[in-house]
Amino acid sequence: MKLVDSGCCCGEGCEKPDFSQLATVLEAYGNIPGSLITILQKAQDIYGYLSIDAINYISEKTGLMPAHIYGVATFYTQFRLSPIGKNLIMLCKGTACHVNGADMIEEAITEELSIGDGETTEDGIFTLNNVACLGCCSLAPVMMIKNHDGDETYGNLTKDMVKSILREVKTREQEVEQ
Amino acid sequence: MKILVGQGSCGVATGAKKTANEFVKQITSLGLSNVIVDKTGCIGSCFLEPIVDVYNDEGNLEIRYIKVQPDKVSDIVNKHIVGGEPVWEYGILDVDQNFLSKQKKVVLRNCGVINPERIEEYIAVGGYKSTEKALTSMTPEEVIEEIKISGLRGRGGAGFPTWFKWNAALQNEADQKYMVCNADEGDPGAFMDRSVLEGDPHSLLEGMIIGAYAMGASEGVIYVRAEYPLAIARLETAMEQAREKGYLGKNIMGSGFSFDLRIKAGAGAFVCGEETALIASLEGERGMPRLKPPFPAQKGFWQRPTNINNVETFANVPFIISNGGETFGAMGTEKSKGTKVFALAGKIKKGGLVEVPMGLPLKDVIFEIGGGIKNDKKFKAVQMGGPSGGCIPADLIDTPVDYESITKTGAIVGSGGMIVMDENTCMVDMARYFLDFTKKESCGKCNYCRIGTKRMLEILERITRGEGKDGDIELLEELAQKVKDGSMCGLGQTAPNPILTTIRYFRNEYEDHIYNHKCTAHSCKELLTFTIKDNCTGCTLCARKCPVKAITGKVKEKHLIDQELCIKCGKCEEVCRFDAVLRD
Numbered sequence: 145m146k147l148v149d150s151g152c153c154c155g156e157g158c159e160k161p162d163f164s165q166l167a168t169v170l171e172a173y174g175n176i177p178g179s180l181i182t183i184l185q186k187a188q189d190i191y192g193y194l195s196i197d198a199i200n201y202i203s204e205k206t207g208l209m210p211a212h213i214y215g216v217a218t219f220y221t222q223f224r225l226s227p228i229g230k231n232l233i234m235l236c237k238g239t240a241c242h243v244n245g246a247d248m249i250e251e252a253i254t255e256e257l258s259i260g261d262g263e264t265t266e267d268g269i270f271t272l273n274n275v276a277c278l279g280c281c282s283l284a285p286v287m288m289i290k291n292h293d294g295d296e297t298y299g300n301l302t303k304d305m306v307k308s309i310l311r312e313v314k315t316r317e318q319e320v321e322q
Numbered sequence: 323m324k325i326l327v328g329q330g331s332c333g334v335a336t337g338a339k340k341t342a343n344e345f346v347k348q349i350t351s352l353g354l355s356n357v358i359v360d361k362t363g364c365i366g367s368c369f370l371e372p373i374v375d376v377y378n379d380e381g382n383l384e385i386r387y388i389k390v391q392p393d394k395v396s397d398i399v400n401k402h403i404v405g406g407e408p409v410w411e412y413g414i415l416d417v418d419q420n421f422l423s424k425q426k427k428v429v430l431r432n433c434g435v436i437n438p439e440r441i442e443e444y445i446a447v448g449g450y451k452s453t454e455k456a457l458t459s460m461t462p463e464e465v466i467e468e469i470k471i472s473g474l475r476g477r478g479g480a481g482f483p484t485w486f487k488w489n490a491a492l493q494n495e496a497d498q499k500y501m502v503c504n505a506d507e508g509d510p511g512a513f514m515d516r517s518v519l520e521g522d523p524h525s526l527l528e529g530m531i532i533g534a535y536a537m538g539a540s541e542g543v544i545y546v547r548a549e550y551p552l553a554i555a556r557l558e559t560a561m562e563q564a565r566e567k568g569y570l571g572k573n574i575m576g577s578g579f580s581f582d583l584r585i586k587a588g589a590g591a592f593v594c595g596e597e598t599a600l601i602a603s604l605e606g607e608r609g610m611p612r613l614k615p616p617f618p619a620q621k622g623f624w625q626r627p628t629n630i631n632n633v634e635t636f637a638n639v640p641f642i643i644s645n646g647g648e649t650f651g652a653m654g655t656e657k658s659k660g661t662k663v664f665a666l667a668g669k670i671k672k673g674g675l676v677e678v679p680m681g682l683p684l685k686d687v688i689f690e691i692g693g694g695i696k697n698d699k700k701f702k703a704v705q706m707g708g709p710s711g712g713c714i715p716a717d718l719i720d721t722p723v724d725y726e727s728i729t730k731t732g733a734i735v736g737s738g739g740m741i742v743m744d745e746n747t748c749m750v751d752m753a754r755y756f757l758d759f760t761k762k763e764s765c766g767k768c769n770y771c772r773i774g775t776k777r778m779l780e781i782l783e784r785i786t787r788g789e790g791k792d793g794d795i796e797l798l799e800e801l802a803q804k805v806k807d808g809s810m811c812g813l814g815q816t817a818p819n820p821i822l823t824t825i826r827y828f829r830n831e832y833e834d835h836i837y838n839h840k841c842t843a844h845s846c847k848e849l850l851t852f853t854i855k856d857n858c859t860g861c862t863l864c865a866r867k868c869p870v871k872a873i874t875g876k877v878k879e880k881h882l883i884d885q886e887l888c889i890k891c892g893k894c895e896e897v898c899r900f901d902a903v904l905r906d
Contacts, residue, residue: 180606181589185548219608220589222548239511239705239741240667242755276592276759278549279513280332281665282368282673297335
């Protein structure tokens with residue numbers, strides 16, 4: 145597996161990924177027992193997801209078996225094993241959102257972007273993740289969009305609103321690129 | 323003068339930050355140096371956000387503005403802040419005040435009042451007085467006795483007496499003990515803990531310090547959901563400030579007692595609400611429950627005596643210590659003391675966070691505080707306790723909200739999620755929704771839970787698709803009982819509750835789905851029929867929008883839907899401007 149987003153160690157395009165940032169994390173937490181989840185969270189913050197290489201690297205430095213780390217990473221919903229788009233749409237599927245039409249909102253997202261839960265758009269702008277509950281139940285249905293600038297929560301959604309929000313984000317991204 | 327902008331997650335989601343920025347901008351440009359713009363936590367009335375409170379120089383609330391989007395700001399600044407006359411038409415209505423007047427705030431006493439990011443404000447309203455009292459003038463046994471007198475029971479779901487757990491942890495001698503707060507609010511549809519964490523983090527810290535003193539713990543951990551970034555940030559600030567002031571750390575207030583705290587961000591697993599699973603997760607492992615005994619009070623985190631309580635439980639503690647257990651115990655019913663915070667949501671007019679004395683009838687919570695059902699539809703049921711709870715039907719609406727009465731209905735008080743449902747909510751679909759959740763969240767350790775939830779979900783999915791078979795209901799009941807009996811932890815033992823309560827109270831809906839292929843709530847897609855009524859004007863819009871070209875008809879003539887082709891997407895109903903599409 146080739147790593148794109150973490151670059152390589154020499155900057156010349158060699159096959160060995162650059163884990164210098166992760167090394168700092170491991171220096172801080174590697175020797176504290178029970179820190180595996182924290183290490184994985186920080187690794188994901190840096191690289192956006194947990195690659196096989198990253199898992200192997202953590203294994204090397206902590207002495208934990210890769211299978212053990214993989215077991216923990218796949219147990220929790222927060223961890224991802226593949227890269228995501230620039231904007232992570234977290235669509236709330238909590239009870240309040242469910243009774244207020246979260247499925248319709250998902251439909252709207254799929255209609256607009258042609259992606260389903262866990263998928264990323266071809267242009268790499270959006271990834272859709274259904275989440276258990278964002279805790280803004282009185283504003284149901286709700287979604288949160290996370291990107292480099294932070295996160296924004298949108299409440300009392302309708303199908304049309306969702307589509308116009310997504311279009312706005314997309315236009316913004318395209319402007320940045322130009 | 324002080325302008326306080328509510329900035330809990332709900333407030334922020336409706337644009338409170340933009341509103342606050344607009345206030346700052348305008349106040350600064352006018353050079354009004356005597357006006358402070360500040361933030362506060364959740365006021366609880368989520369349906370009115372963004373909420374802005376204006377206090378005069380004496381500290382009295384002049385007016386509460388509701389739904390303050392940035393465009394209202396200049397009016398408020400010019401007419402009220404500069405002109406001195408409040409803009410009454412933007413203020414809260416009397417009917418909405420009811421939302422607050424029926425409530426009794428103990429846990430949420432400071433939420434929406436103080437700035438959660440400043441310890442001075444918490445201290446000014448009597449904060450850390452209880453810590454001082456407990457640590458300097460009470461023995462650990464006396465603290466536990468006071469909690470026993472109060473009758474406080476765990477607010478996380480099970481309702482276990484708090485003093486008993488603390489006492490068990492106190493009795494177990496060890497070189498190291500741990501105090502843990504479960505802030506991993508995993509119930510979909512519940513946000514009580516989030517509001518306390520965001521709106522009054524110091525009350526949680528205080529509860530933990532006092533509890534740690536009572537059981538003899540020197541280290542504490544707050545296990546909080548990673549999905550609550552604002553809560554984590556405010557907790558970190560609060561801990562930092564408490565350390566500076568000497569409420570956390572070595573030799574707190576000269577009492578000789580030392581205690582410090584850290585945050586551990588959960589990574590998303592509902593099962594971690596179970597004590598032993600939470601401990602496994604704290605240790606960096608997969609969050610799978612362990613067999614009890616040994617109980618956490620004997621061997622918990624790193625095999626040391628550990629006590630785990632929920633956020634709301636801790637937030638009650640400072641009140642009990644400063645006002646006495648009897649004052650707390652005077653609220654509520656004989657066996658359920660104090661107040662309970664509920665997250666009122668779903669098909670309700672005034673959703674939000676409500677805190678009421680235990681024992682108040684459900685009817686009062688839903689209709690008097692919550693204002694009744696959205697769009698004045700018919701009330702059908704209320705779901706309490708999330709995936710571990712059950713649905714309480716309309717004819718049991720007089721049930722008092724206390725642990726015993728709610729358990730009798732088949733639901734549980736749980737952590738406090740209260741989802742209101744109307745005539746358009748399908749109860750079979752609700753059961754399916756919860757089973758879909760528990761199936762995903764089952765950790766897989768016990769066969770009955772792992773396979774049982776999957777099989778029950780398959781049956782429910784079949785029924786909602788209109789492929790239910792004779793005997794399905796009985797099969798569900800049998801499986802439900804087996805999963806209850808065969809699972810080790812609370813997740814599996816309670817997962818069948820949503821099925822059992824909906825069968826108990828809404829068996830006819832199951833039968834309608836199975837035998838008549840009808841969903842009376844008009845919610846299950848596969849069982850719907852869309853037809854066009856006589857008032858169709860023949861505008862052709864639906865025919866043009868239909869994704870499968872199932873609608874035919876001439877201009878200005880009534881259209882027709884080909885039922886063979888129709889995929890029941892509802893697009894025609896959505897686009898029709900004449901309400902001419904019938905969903906049945």
